[in-house]
Amino acid sequence: MTFSNSDPVHVAFAGLDLHGIYISGSDGNAVVKLSSGYNICVPEVLCTPAPECSAAQPHHAAAEPLKQDAxxxxLSIISTGGTIASTVDYRTGAVSSKFTAEDIIRSIPELAGIARYHTAQPFNVLSENMNPxxxxxxxRAVRDEIAAGAAGVIVTHGTDTMLYSAAAVSFMLTTPVPVIFVGAQRSADRPSSDNAMNAICSAKAGVSDLGEVVVCMHATSDDVECALHRATRVRKNHTSRRDAFQSIGRAPVGMVSYPDGAVTLGKDAVLRGTHELxxxxxxxxxxxxxxxYPGMDPAVFDAFSGYAGLVIAGTGLGHVGTDCxxxxxxxxxxxxxxxxxxxxxxxxVCDRVYExxxxxxxxxVVEGGSMLPEVALVKLMWVLGNTTRREDAVRMMQTNLKGELDYDLGREM
Amino acid sequence: MTDFDYEALGLKAGIEIHQQLNTKEKLFSHTPTIIRDSAEHTGEVKRFLRVATSEMGDVDRAAKEEMLSARLFTYYTYDTTGLVEIDEQPPAPLNPDALDLVLTIAKMFDMTPLPQIHTMRKMIVDGSATSGFQRTALVALNGAIDQTCRIETVAVEEDACQRVTDQVFSVDRLGIPLIEITTAPCMRTPEQVHDVAQYIGMTLRSTGRVKRGLGTIRQDVNVSIRDGARVEIKGVQELDLIAEVVRREVQRQLSLLAIKDELAARNALVNGEVYDVTSVFAKTQSQVLKKAKVILGTVLHGFAGLVGMEIQPGRRLGSEMSDYAKKCGVGGLFHTDELPAYGVTAEEVAVLKESLGAGEQDAVIIVAATEQKSRCAMQMIIRRAKMAMEGVPEETRKMLEGGSTAYMRPLPGAARMYPETDILPVPVSRKYWESIATPELLTDKAERFISAYGLDAGMAHQMAFSEKLPLFERAVSEGIRPVFAARTILASLKELGRAGISPDAIPDDSVIAVMKAVEAGHAAKEAVSEILSACARGMTLDEAIATVAPAFSREELQELVRTIVSERVDFIKSRGKAALGPVMGVVMKEVRGRIDGKVVSEVLDEELGRII
Structure with a gap:
């Protein structure tokens, strides 16, 4: 007997005749949701069909069209996947990205009071599966949305590699409007998820005076404030906390208070309309x-033979062992x-202090200043994609393009 | 209260028992299971909760109602709590010690374990869980209590936060493992509910691995009568009140059924129309009404006298409506069955009734708050009034002092359950299940203490149910006479307790050592309490014996007795053998607690013999 998801079943177990809904099966075992809501796992042979009970129909797909205030x-919401869009996956029992931007807008009604929305979903992945x-x-998707008239673009993204994507978009795109990367550290299917507050803050930032690419996430563990981090200066500093994202070596470019959504921008925030698209x-x-790392086999470097660029995260001021x-x-x-x-x-980095x-x-070796290694990697890809001469590439790597450096380097050259 | 013929009324009751397990770590976190004083909190976080849909796409009705007012909760944290408790880290795997204990208990009730334990999230958005859910897993099904009653399920789940004030919670209790035992609705009288709860509690304590003390065990009671409805009463902590809670719920359901019949006879009507009556109270002296931005009213046709009718001690139909209204954040309501009162005058009531066209058989309910809160509250009141015409609503209720109850929320449905995606299923192998040893029941232990150790029935029962049972069993296994051990442990504990010393302040090793010293004749049994109390103050056993009651040798005693006797030669000669008692008293005054009375008697007898 094979069952499909939502089939009503009888389960003969512990001398009882239990009723439930078949959820999933593997290795001869069936997961059945009892009428109490508990899931139990029993040998599938103990299950028989219960045609007299009506099948439970999951109703994920909300049919109502989105209500938009003209x-x-x-705002455009571009969803790429991640925890902010995740829900349970019965294949693995873990969460996976399934929500679309529309689902996000539906599940967070406050968003409808901030803007009207256009949505796009170029792909849907957990962020560890992103690539250049x-x-x-x-x-390109962000560019298209802005060109089509979006006052701001929100990119929902998995948090693991969000800083790479945000930095990459920051280098590739010059934007007149805010581009806000937002994610969640707790999945959207739990009442305590940070997705709603982060999304609401990102929408508020999206209609603000900002004109650059930022990451919008919880500023602290409290549900009271989000920080807007410059895309080229942010890092995920904790595996699981809500306030994992922190600006490195500088203050956030802005803050959004919650639930009132007031946006405060710092003095050096790039303002709306400063740049052309x-x-x-x-x-x-x-x-x-x-x-x-200490003792690294110099032969490791051989693996990068033929590469166009290599960023080294060295020790301290920027060192590797002499034998390398x-x-x-x-x-x-x-x-x-x-x-x-x-x-x-x-x-x-300063390679002039020690021998x-x-x-x-x-x-x-080119000194990378205060650039975060991850950001330097993304920048190097962009620089080498847009220049052919080494001198130009070196100059661009040492020029502050999108706030990734505190100042332009190497001017004495 | 009049007692009812419960069987004739069709009483059905079941209980859910939640007992904290005394494991070292929490159920899904490696932090200790220690309850803290909230004044000691070292940090706090502030969070909103919002209702989430089940994996079937439904929203739980109880959760939905909690969300009527959005609230910012504050959580106190401690140096004994971690990131899991504030929902900042995925949970640790299911604590195997907790599961082992729950399986042991399931085996004691002859249940069938599930081959795999699947952890679920039970949505609770009242703020008592930082995640917005309580993790819970069914462990075993279908057990027996006695001939008439069955256990349906046993689950392991995490305890919730303790409420400090309205919207402030303390996370120290969050995550302590609980066993949840759910019986079938198999009880037919209030006394039977008490007896079943007591039996289950005894079985749990027989493991020696559950937490003890107030708040470590909580009973929920499910009650219904024929034509009534299933009502779940949460958080009955005192076993002695459980039967009273059932009696009062029966009374409440009977009263509500009587109200329903009376409403039908009167052709009562709830038309749901809400009026702004703020102007009626423009010049009111009522403090509550004066402060309000908006006062709304509704007429319940045919409800006069019934809203104010008592349905169980201290509770009226009006209290039920008020409970519903409070979900919207209002303080309560006024109804015309209780007015004029609270500063509202008879004239105001007359104008109110007239302006709403309310007749003599009608009741008017008013609510005073902001526009939004009043509107929300009125809808809840109207909903509850309509339910009164149907009879008894299915509800989750909370116990009030004395055993009456108040409305909490609708009965939750299956939509509140969601799979816990952060926890892998845990297999329970047949081999593991078979290897679990079940402990002796405390009642069986007491029987054995009588038959094998010669304890009297009272002492045997007291010893078996005492928290110091392990100490007693150890003492006996180390060769101390059982009657002496039981008497020492029970009596000295009582004495120390009276002196304000916690029995936990004295290490078991010290108690055993003192008992051994007495049995070896190094200390008098009369001095046991004093020696232990000195130990509790920090002395070593030897110091305690030396300071409190230095042992008295037979030689020293002989010397003392000779002195005392020599001072009373005339008295002794005149009284002869009858002098023994009075002189014994004088000697004992000096040596009590330092040497056995039997020895004193022997020595004194010898010395008197020399004179008489």
């Missing part, structure tokens, strides 16, 4: 990021652009 500004081709697709979406994906320097020199000689960043939480650093400079 007097409100237009998807960043490009995403940047422009997309430069080429990326050189043959780039890598390598974290140095010859390998790095060989890479740069062969045309790989090697950029040094630091695995420290914050601070500038090893000077040797690295001699080997052709």
């Amino acid at each position: 007097n409100l500004p237009l 081709a998807m960043w490009q697709e995403l940047a 422009r997309l430069l979406d080429r990326l050189e994906s043959r780039c890598a990021l390598l974290q140095y 320097i010859a390998k790095i020199a060989a890479l740069t000689a062969a045309g790989t652009l090697v950029v040094m960043t630091s695995q420290c939480q914050a601070g500038d 090893t650093g000077r040797d690295l400079l001699d080997a052709g």
Whole structure:
């Protein structure tokens, strides 16, 4: 006997005749939802059909069209997946991304009072499955929404790699309107999910005076305030907390209080209308990021032979062991652009203080300033996608383009 | 209260018992199961909760009602709580010690374990769980209590937060493992409910692995009578009140049925029309009404006298309506059965009734608050009034002091359950189940203490049910005479308690050592309490014996007795053998607690013999 999801069944167990709904089965076991709502797992052979009971119909698909207020500004919601859009998946029993942008708007009624919405879903993945081709697709989608008249764009995204995507869009796109990346650390199917507050804050930021790419997430563990982090200066600093996202080496560019939704922008926030819409979406994906560790086998560097670019997250001020320097020199000689960043939480790279650093400079390494290693990687892909000459690439890597550096480097050259 | 013929009324009752398990760690977190004083909290977080849909796409009706007013909850945290408790980290795997204990209890009730334990989320958005749900898992089904009563299910679940004030909760209790035992609706009298609850409680305590003390066990009672409805009464903590709660619920349901019949006879009508009556009270002296922005009223046709009718001690139909209204954040309501009162004058009542066209048989309900809250409250009142015409609504209720109850929320449905996606299913193998040993019931233990150890019935029962049972069993296993051990443990505990010393302040090792010292003749049994009390103050056993009651040797005693006797030679000579009693008294005054009275008597007898 095979059953499908939602079939009514009898279960003969523990001397009882139990009634329930068949949920799923594997390895000869059936998960059955009892009328009490509890799920139990019993051998499937104990289940028989219960045709006298009506089948329970899951009604996920809300049929009503979205109610939109024509007097409100237009926001676009581009959904890419992630926890903010997740619900239970009976294949694995874990959560997976299933919600569309429309589902998000329906499940958070407050959004309807802030703006009217256009939605798009270029793809739907957990963020660990993102890649540079998807960043490009995403940047194009954002560009299209702005070109079509969106007053702001909200990108819902898994939090694990949100900073990579946000930084990539930030480099590829020059925007006149706010582009807000938002996610959730607790899945949308729980009453305590941070998805609603983060989404409401992101919508408020989306209609604000901001004019740059930011990440909008809980500022603290409390449901009272979201922070707007510059896309090139943010990092996920905790695996699970709501306030995992923090600006590194600088204050957030703005705050959104909750539930009133008041947006406060910092002095250096880029304002709406400052820039024209422009997309430069080429990326050189043959780039890598390598974290140095004590005792690293210099042969590791051989793996990057033929790469266009390599970012090293070095120790302290930007170092690797002396025995690696010859390998790095060989890479740069062969045309790989090697950029040094630091695995420290914050601070500038400076390879002029210690002997090893000077040797690295001699080997052709480019100092990455205060750029976060992840951001430096994304920037390097973009820079190498848009320049062919090494000098131009070096100059661009050391120029503050989107707030990823505190100031332009290497002007003495 | 008049007692009813419950069987004739068709009383059906079932209970759910929630007992905290005394595990080292919480059910889904590696933090300790320690209850804290909320004044000691080291941090707090503020959160909103919002209702989520079930995986079938439904929204639970009880959860929906909780969301009528959006509230910001505050949670106190401690150095003994972690990120799981504030919903900032995925849960740890199901605590195997807790599951082992629940399986043990299931086996004691002859139940069938499920081959895999699937953890669910039971949605609770009243603020008592930071996640908005309580994690729970069915463990075993279908057990026996006695000939007439069955256990339907046993589940393991996490305890919720303790409420500090209205919207402030303390997360120390959140996550402590509970066993939930649900009986069938198999009880037919209030006394039977009491007896079943007591038996289950005894069985739980027989494991020696459950928490003890106030608040560690809570009973929910499900009650219905014929033509009535199933009502779940939450949080009965005192076993002695449980029968009274059932009696009062029967009384309430009978009263509501009588009201229903009377309403039908009167052709009562709830038309649901709501009027703004703010102007009627423009010059009111009522403090409540003066403050209000808007006062709304509705007429319940044919309800006069019934809204104010008592349906159980201290509760009226009006109280039920008020409970519903409070869900919207209003303080309560006024009804014309109780007016004029609370500063509302007879004239105002007359104008109110007239302006709404209410006749003599009609009742008027008014609510005073903001426009939004009043409107919401009025809808709830009208809903409850309509239910009165149907009889008894199915409800979840909470117990009030004395055993009456108040409305909490609708009975929750299956839509509040959602699979806990963060926890893997836990298999329970046949081999594991068969390897579980079940402990001896405390009642059987008491019988054995009588037959095998010679304890009297009272002492045997007291010892078996005492928290110090493990100490007693250890003492006996270490060769201390059972009667002496039981007497020492029970009597000295009582004495220490009276002196304000917690029995837990004295390590078991000390109690055992003192008993051994007495049995070896190094200390007098009369001094046990004093020695233990000195130990509780921090002395070692030797110090305690030396300070409180230095042991008295036979030689020292002989010397003392000779002195005392020599001072009373005339008295002794005149009285002869009869002098023994009075002189014994003088000696005992000096040596009580330091040497056995039997020895004193022997020595004194010898010395008197020399003189007489």
